[in-house]
Amino acid sequence: MIPSVLPGQPQLHYRDQALYLEDRRLSDLAREHGTPLYVYSQASMLQALAAYQRGFAGRRVQICYAMKANSSLAVLQLFAQNGCGFDIVSGGELQRVLAAGGDPAKVIFSGVGKSRAEMRQALEAGIGCFNVESEAELEVLSEVAQAMGLRAPISIRVNPNVDAKTHPYISTGLKGNKFGIAHERTLDTYRRAAQLPGLRIVGIDCHIGSQITEETPYLDAMDRLLDLVQAIEAAGIATIHHIDFGGGLGIDYNGDTPPAADALWSRLLAKLDARGYGDRLLMIEPGRSLVGNAGVCLTEVLYLKPGEQKNFCVVDAAMNDLPRPAMYQAYHAIVPLDAAAKAPEQVYDVVGPICESGDWLGKDRSLAVAAGDMLAVLSTGAYCSSMGSTYNTRARPAEVLVDGAQAHLIRAREGISDIFRCERLIPPKP
Ligand SMILES: *Cc1c(COP(=O)(O)O)cnc(C)c1O
Numbered sequence: 001m002i003p004s005v006l007p008g009q010p011q012l013h014y015r016d017q018a019l020y021l022e023d024r025r026l027s028d029l030a031r032e033h034g035t036p037l038y039v040y041s042q043a044s045m046l047q048a049l050a051a052y053q054r055g056f057a058g059r060r061v062q063i064c065y066a067m068k069a070n071s072s073l074a075v076l077q078l079f080a081q082n083g084c085g086f087d088i089v090s091g092g093e094l095q096r097v098l099a100a101g102g103d104p105a106k107v108i109f110s111g112v113g114k115s116r117a118e119m120r121q122a123l124e125a126g127i128g129c130f131n132v133e134s135e136a137e138l139e140v141l142s143e144v145a146q147a148m149g150l151r152a153p154i155s156i157r158v159n160p161n162v163d164a165k166t167h168p169y170i171s172t173g174l175k176g177n178k179f180g181i182a183h184e185r186t187l188d189t190y191r192r193a194a195q196l197p198g199l200r201i202v203g204i205d206c207h208i209g210s211q212i213t214e215e216t217p218y219l220d221a222m223d224r225l226l227d228l229v230q231a232i233e234a235a236g237i238a239t240i241h242h243i244d245f246g247g248g249l250g251i252d253y254n255g256d257t258p259p260a261a262d263a264l265w266s267r268l269l270a271k272l273d274a275r276g277y278g279d280r281l282l283m284i285e286p287g288r289s290l291v292g293n294a295g296v297c298l299t300e301v302l303y304l305k306p307g308e309q310k311n312f313c314v315v316d317a318a319m320n321d322l323p324r325p326a327m328y329q330a331y332h333a334i335v336p337l338d339a340a341a342k343a344p345e346q347v348y349d350v351v352g353p354i355c356e357s358g359d360w361l362g363k364d365r366s367l368a369v370a371a372g373d374m375l376a377v378l379s380t381g382a383y384c385s386s387m388g389s390t391y392n393t394r395a396r397p398a399e400v401l402v403d404g405a406q407a408h409l410i411r412a413r414e415g416i417s418d419i420f421r422c423e424r425l426i427p428p429k430p
Pocket residue numbers: 066068069087089110111207209210211246247248249285286287288289
C-alpha cells in the first residue's frame with residue numbers, strides 16, 4: 001500500500017511501488033551501503049535554499065546556514081558553493097567550515113559558552129561576527145581580541161521575549177531561556193560594548209526558536225529588534241550595519257504548515273521597508289528548513305514482536321541515530337521502501353535495539369511489514385546525524401548524497417574501533 005502523503009519531501013516518490021529519492025531507488029542504496037543509512041537529496045537542499053534566495057531577491061543579504069542542523073562536510077561544501085556563510089556554535093564547527101572550503105569572513109559565531117580558545121581560533125580565522133550572548137562574554141572577548149592586537153566584530157544577541165510557540169526545548173526567545181541578552185538590557189550592553197577597546201560593533205541579532213510554524217513570532221521579534229536599532233543609533237552608540245533575524249523556520253514533519261521561506265520573507269521585508277530599514281545588510285541563520293526534509297534514514301526490520309498491549313517492530317536504527325523522538329517526542333513519518341505489501345497491516349511501535357524505553361522512532365504506526373523489510377524514516381536531514389551518538393557502542397551510519405541518478409558516499413560507516421580509538425586500558429601493576 002503506497003502511503004498517500006510523504007510529508008514535505010519534494011524529491012521523494014514511489015515509482016512502481018519502490019521508494020526513490022531523486023532518481024535513485026533507495027532499496028539499492030540500502031543494499032549497497034547497509035543500514036541504518038542516511039540519504040540526502042542535493043536537489044531538495046538547493047530548492048530549500050532557492051526559496052530563501054527568491055525571498056531576498058534584490059536585497060543585500062547573507063544567508064548563514066546554521067550548520068549544527070547537519071554538519072557533514074559535503075553538505076557544508078554544497079552550501080558554501082552556493083553562496084552561503086555559516087552560523088557556528090563551536091570551534092569544532094569552524095574547523096569543519098574551513099575543511100569544507102567555506103569562507104571564514106561569512107561565518108558568524110553563536111552560543112552562550114564560547115571559550116577563550118575558541119575566541120582566539122575564530123579571530124585568527126577572521127570570522128565575520130561574534131554573536132555575543134552575555135555581558136560577561138563581551139568583556140572576555142574584548143580582552144582576548146585586545147591581547148591579539150585585534151578588534152572583534154560583534155553583534156549582540158537580543159532575547160526579544162516573544163513566544164515562538166514551539167516545543168519548550170527548542171524555544172529560545174523567552175525570558176526564561178539561557179540565550180541572548182534581555183531586551184531591556186540591550187541598550188546598556190551596546191553602550192558597554194562601544195567602550196571596550198577590543199570590540200567593533202557591526203550588528204544586532206536574535207534567534208527565537210526552532211520548528212516555528214507561524215509568522216507572528218517573527219513579525220513581533222522584528223519589531224522589537226528594529227526598536228532597538230533605532231534606540232542604539234538615536235543614542236549615538238553605534239551604527240548597526242547588519243540585522244540578523246536568526247533561523248528557526250519549521251518544516252512539514254506531519255502535516256505541519258509553516259509558511260514558505262519566500263512568502264514569509266516577502267512579508268517580513270515589507271515590514272522592514274515600512275520601518276525604513278530595508279537597505280541594511282540582512283542576515284539569516286536557517287538550519288532545519290534547508291536540510292530537514294532533504295533527508296531520510298533507511299532501516300531494516302529485525303523482528304516483529306507482537307504483544308498483548310502493543311506490537312513492536314524492532315528496527316536496526318535507534319535513538320543514537322535518530323534522537324529527536326526520544327528528546328522531543330518528535331514525529332517522523334515511517335514508510336516502506338517497497339510498497340507492494342505482502343504482510344498484513346498492523347499497528348506497531350517502531351523501536352530500536354537500544355536498552356532504553358525512550359528508544360522509539362514512531363508510536364502506533366500502521367505498517368504492513370515483515371522481518372527483513374526496509375523502512376524509511378522521513379524528514380531526518382536535520383538534527384539527526386549531527387545529534388547522533390555512539391550510545392550502546394553503536395557505530396555511526398554511513399551517509400549518501402543523491403544528485404539525480406548519482407549517489408555519493410559522503411561519510412563511510414564508522415568502525416567499532418573508531419569509537420574507542422582514544423580510550424586507554426589501565427597499565428598493569430608493576
Ligand atoms: C540552531 C540555531 C539556528 C538554526 O535553527 P533552525 O531551527 O535549525 O533553523 C540559528 N541560529 C542559532 C543561534 C541557533 O542556535
